[in-house]
Amino acid sequence: MSITRSALVIGGGIAGPVAATALRRAGIDAHVYEAYSGPSDGIGSGLALAPNGVAALDIIGAGDAVRGIALPVQGMRLAVGGREHILPVLADQPPLQVVDRGELHRTLHDYAVAAGVPFTYDKRLMRVDEHADGVTAHFTDGSTASADILVGCDGIRSTVRSLIDPAAPGPDYTGMLGFGALVECELDLPADTMVFAFGAKAYYLYWQHADGRVAWGANLPSKQYYSLTEARAVPAEHWLRVLRETYAPDTPGGEFARRTTAENLEITGALHIMPPVPHWHRDRMVLVGDAVHAPSNSSGQGASLAIESAVQLARCLRDIDTPTAAFAAYEQLRRSRVEGIAARAAKVNHSKTPGPFARKIMNAMMPLMVKTVMNPEKTMGAERRYRIDWDAPVQRELVASTL
Structure with missing residues (x-):
């Protein structure tokens, strides 16, 4: 049985509220500390949540709230030089849910609050002291907070990442x-x-x-x-x-x-885009979301992967005795998936500015490309069909992942 009973969640964007809500569902008292003066607002424009991300939100009960603010998008087209091509889609999967980033932040925040998660603002993390039975976070205003573990959901410029590993790469x-x-x-x-x-x-x-x-x-x-x-x-x-x-x-x-x-x-x-991060955790600190895996926007999976990781971390802490072992299990479940998606998106980035000749070639080759390199079954099938089984013991999934 897990010995983790409390968590400090650093960052109140997307991953933070989801992680805190999932941790509470796993029986862990989580408190979110955010550097800004209130819920994240006006940061970015629209983003798409893939079916796998929305399914992870369903686990914590927030899926319908997000669908309520989203525009479902099923059809996909590719336009090259003014010529449009209809792209095949995964017929067995729900549509993408396109949302305004600010609205998504507010919705996830409000849902977490309703679930009992406390938020404290104007708390910019400065350093963390680790001791035998927990961690103490020190904020720039001179205040502190203590818990069993600390979860870094503080984005691509993560302070927690640099505390875990001062040599960690940045975005x-x-x-x-x-x-x-x-x-x-x-x-x-x-x-x-x-x-x-x-x-x-x-x-x-x-x-x-x-x-x-x-x-x-x-x-x-x-x-x-x-x-x-x-x-x-x-x-x-x-x-x-x-x-x-x-x-x-x-x-x-x-x-x-x-x-x-x-x-x-x-x-x-x-x-x-985040390059592979060598160290996802250290002792009683761990990273979630963009702090550790931020594929480029070409992936269509950034927010969804952050949501998945938040839920999977909560499962691991629920089922595994010590934080160190739980963090290692979490990384084992997540690293290959997120890095594979990031690698796919990086290839797409290189093709975003084709010249006139390349555009002609793309149009001529499109009928073949949609059956091969652009076939959604080959490129996105496994990504979007991924589902987390909240009720299954994590140990069983770890064994399956090594077979």
């Missing part, structure tokens, strides 16, 4: 900046369809809401790195000029850029 820049907007635009597109478009100069994607408005996201190539803070410090009018110039040759991308305003432009800043 790699993909060479692209993220932007998004919701615009008024007439578009002949089913409401449940997402289009991935290879423009003349840059990649973008879009989908239509039930009210007719179109959500679009831009992956803008940029040699210069801009963090979220740095990108938002640049006047929105500058980014609008760059976006309109970049997407001017594209249909409908050019129209989306022209209809985007300074008021509705969502600025995300640099898009990242």
Whole structure:
């Protein structure tokens, strides 16, 4: 029987509230500490939750709440040089659930609070003392908090990661900046369809809401790195000029850029991917979500993997006696899956800016590609069909994973 009874969860974005809620379901008292002054709001634009991620939310009872704020997207199309190709989908899987990141943060926060999880804000982690029977977190305001374990859900710039391993790698820049907007635009597109478009100069994607408005996201190539803070410090009018110039040759991308305003432009800043992290845990500290595995946005799995890992960690702590052994089991269950998905997404990143000749080749080869390298059964079947069996003993799954 597990000896873990309490946990400090550092970070209140997506992974943090899910981890704390799952830990409480596993019988562990979890408390979330967030560096910001309140629930994460206005960070990023839209994201897609894959069926495996929503299924993990169902385990903690939050799936319906998230479906309630989401747009289900079943159909997929690929646009290359203005020519569209309908992509095959996994017919046996539920649709993607596309949500606004800020709304998702609020929904997961509210659900965790309703489940009894306390949140404390303005708590920026500075250091952690580990002792024989627990950990003590020290925050920059001089306060402290103690528990049996500490769970780092503090994102790609994770303080917990650097405390576990000062030599741990940080996130790699993909060479692209993220932007998004919701615009008024007439578009002949089913409401449940997402289009991935290879423009003349840059990649973008879009989908239509039930009210007719179109959500679009831009992956803008940029040699210069801009963090979220740095990108938002640049006047929105500058980014609008760059976006309109970049997407001017594209249909409908050019129209989306022209209809985007300074008021509705969502600025995300640099898009990242985490390289493999050598050490996921140390003693009584462990990492979850983007702090340890952040595939690029090309994966369509970033948030879903974070949710899965949060739930799997809770299972391991529930079923395994000591934190050290539970953390090792958690890593065994998760590492190969998340690193495989990250590797797939990295390959997609390299193909986001094909030249004119490459676009012609892509269009000519598309009928063959959808049966081979773009066949969802080959690329996403195992990813999206993955389901966590909460009631199954973790030890049984560990044995199965070694066979």
